[in-house]
Amino acid sequence: MPFFRRDGIRGIQADMNKSHETSTQKISRQAQSLSTQLQNLREQMYPPEARKSLKSFSSRETAALLGIAESTLRQMSLDGESAIPARQDNGRRVYTLSQINQLRRYLAEKRPQDALRFLPQRRDGEKLQILTVANFKGGSAKTTTALHLSHYLALSGLRILVVDLDPQASLSAMFGYQPEFDVEDGQTLYGALRYDDERVPVRDVIRKSYFDGIDIIPGNLELMEYEHETPQAIMSGRSRGQGIFFRRIKTALLEVEGDYDVVIIDAPPQLGYLTLGAIFAATGMLITVHPAMLDVASMNQFLAMTSDMLSVIEEAGGTMDHDFIHYVLTRHNPHDGPQVNIVTLLRSLFGDDVLAAVVVETTAIASAGLEKKSLYEMPRGSMVRDTLIRAIDSVDAVNSEILAHIQTAWGRT
Structure with missing residues (x-):
C-alpha cells in the first residue's frame, strides 16, 4: 500500500470535495478566495491601518495649484503666514492638500479682489x-x-x-x-x-x-x-x-x-x-x-x-x-x-x-x-x-x- 503524507491526503480530499461542487458553490468559493487575497494585498499596500493616504506636494506643485509664484509661497512660509509646511530630510518644504486648501482660504480673505480665483467654490445663485x-x-x-x-x-x-x-x-x-x-x-x-x-x-x-x-x-x-x-x-x-x-x-x-x-x-x-x-x-x-x-x-x-x-x-x-x-x-x-x-x-x-x-x-x-x-x-x-x-x-x-x-x-x- 503506498505511503501518503497527511497533507497529501488532505489535498486529495479537498480535490474530491471540489469535484462534487455545484457551479454555485464553486463560484462562491472562488469569489471568497479572491476577495481574501485582495484584502491581503490591500493591507500590504497600505499598512498598518490599510487605508489610503494622499502624497504631499512640493513648493513648486503647491504654488502652481494656488496660482502664485513659488517665491511668494516661500516668503509666506518664512513669515509664518497660514499653513506651515513640513520639511523633508533634504530641507525641501512639502504641503498636504488640506494645507493647500487652508492657504486658498487665507489668500481669498487677504486678496478679496482675487477671492474667486483662489477659492472657486460656487456662490449664491449657482446651482449644484x-x-x-x-x-x-x-x-x-x-x-x-x-x-x-x-x-x-x-x-x-x-x-x-x-x-x-x-x-x-x-x-x-x-x-x-x-x-x-x-x-x-x-x-x-x-x-x-x-x-x-x-x-x-x-x-x-x-x-x-x-x-x-x-x-x-x-x-x-x-x-x-x-x-x-x-x-x-x-x-x-x-x-x-x-x-x-x-x-x-x-x-x-x-x-x-x-x-x-x-x-x-x-x-x-x-x-x-x-x-x-x-x-x-x-x-x-x-x-x-x-x-x-x-x-x-x-x-x-x-x-x-x-x-x-x-x-x-x-x-x-x-x-x-x-x-x-x-x-x-x-x-x-x-x-x-x-x-x-x-x-x-x-x-x-x-x-x-x-x-x-x-x-x-x-x-x-x-x-x-x-x-x-x-x-x-x-x-x-x-x-x-x-x-x-x-x-x-x-x-x-x-x-x-x-x-x-x-x-x-x-x-x-
Missing part, C-alpha cells in the same frame, strides 16, 4: 452641478474618467461628492474601499433610495475620503436591490409622485446641496433604473467613448435606448434639465488611422458636443491603476518622467475643459 458619467461599453474608461475628474476638481479647490452607482464598485476600490469588506448593508446610495421604512438620509451614507475636498458614497452589490425592488414598487404604487423611481437620486442628493459644488456619479454600465435616475438627476452628462468601431456601435445602442427611456420619463412628468451633454474621447491613439477616422466622424456629427481635448492612450494610466491611484497621486519618480507628464497633460486638458463648462453653467466667463 451633478455630472453623470455613463456608457454601456466596458473599456470606455468611465470609472477612470470619474476618478481623474474628481481629483482634478478637488485639486482646483472645489468641494466634491463622488457617488459610485456601479455594483462592481471599481471607483470605490480606487478610493481604498474593498466593497465586500468595507461597505456594509445600507451603506451605499441604495440605503437612501429604498422604498421601505429602513431608508436613511443620504448624509448617513456619505464618507470622508483620504483626498481632502472629496467625500464618497461607495458602492457594492447591494445596489442591485434597487433594480429588483423598483418594478415591485411601481406595481404596488410605492413609486409615484415625488417618490417615483427616476426622481429618488436627485431628491436624495439635494438633501446635501449646500455641502458641495460638484457631484460626480459613476453610473452602472447598463440602462437600468439606477442609470435612468442618475441621468435625470444630472445637470451635465459625460458620455465616454473609445474611438473604435465596436465601441461606437455600442454607444449608438446606448443613445437609442436612452432616448426611448427618457421619452417615457418625460411622459411621466419628468423634465430634463441638462446644462450640457458631452462626449469624452478616451484611450485615443492619434497615430491609429481607423481611430482618427472615427474621431473625425464623431466631430462631424456632434460638433462641439465632443470635447476638443482627448485622453490619449498611455501606459501611465494603467500603471497608476495597478496601484489604485490616479495620475495626480503618482510621485514624479514612479515612472518615466516624459510618459507621466504627457499623460497628465492629456487628462488635464480634458478636465479643464469640463471645468470650463461647469463655470459657464454657473454664469462665469
Whole structure:
C-alpha cells in the first residue's frame, strides 16, 4: 500500500470535495478566495491601518495649484503666514492638500479682489452641478474618467461628492474601499433610495475620503436591490409622485446641496433604473467613448435606448434639465488611422458636443491603476518622467475643459 503524507491526503480530499461542487458553490468559493487575497494585498499596500493616504506636494506643485509664484509661497512660509509646511530630510518644504486648501482660504480673505480665483467654490445663485458619467461599453474608461475628474476638481479647490452607482464598485476600490469588506448593508446610495421604512438620509451614507475636498458614497452589490425592488414598487404604487423611481437620486442628493459644488456619479454600465435616475438627476452628462468601431456601435445602442427611456420619463412628468451633454474621447491613439477616422466622424456629427481635448492612450494610466491611484497621486519618480507628464497633460486638458463648462453653467466667463 503506498505511503501518503497527511497533507497529501488532505489535498486529495479537498480535490474530491471540489469535484462534487455545484457551479454555485464553486463560484462562491472562488469569489471568497479572491476577495481574501485582495484584502491581503490591500493591507500590504497600505499598512498598518490599510487605508489610503494622499502624497504631499512640493513648493513648486503647491504654488502652481494656488496660482502664485513659488517665491511668494516661500516668503509666506518664512513669515509664518497660514499653513506651515513640513520639511523633508533634504530641507525641501512639502504641503498636504488640506494645507493647500487652508492657504486658498487665507489668500481669498487677504486678496478679496482675487477671492474667486483662489477659492472657486460656487456662490449664491449657482446651482449644484451633478455630472453623470455613463456608457454601456466596458473599456470606455468611465470609472477612470470619474476618478481623474474628481481629483482634478478637488485639486482646483472645489468641494466634491463622488457617488459610485456601479455594483462592481471599481471607483470605490480606487478610493481604498474593498466593497465586500468595507461597505456594509445600507451603506451605499441604495440605503437612501429604498422604498421601505429602513431608508436613511443620504448624509448617513456619505464618507470622508483620504483626498481632502472629496467625500464618497461607495458602492457594492447591494445596489442591485434597487433594480429588483423598483418594478415591485411601481406595481404596488410605492413609486409615484415625488417618490417615483427616476426622481429618488436627485431628491436624495439635494438633501446635501449646500455641502458641495460638484457631484460626480459613476453610473452602472447598463440602462437600468439606477442609470435612468442618475441621468435625470444630472445637470451635465459625460458620455465616454473609445474611438473604435465596436465601441461606437455600442454607444449608438446606448443613445437609442436612452432616448426611448427618457421619452417615457418625460411622459411621466419628468423634465430634463441638462446644462450640457458631452462626449469624452478616451484611450485615443492619434497615430491609429481607423481611430482618427472615427474621431473625425464623431466631430462631424456632434460638433462641439465632443470635447476638443482627448485622453490619449498611455501606459501611465494603467500603471497608476495597478496601484489604485490616479495620475495626480503618482510621485514624479514612479515612472518615466516624459510618459507621466504627457499623460497628465492629456487628462488635464480634458478636465479643464469640463471645468470650463461647469463655470459657464454657473454664469462665469
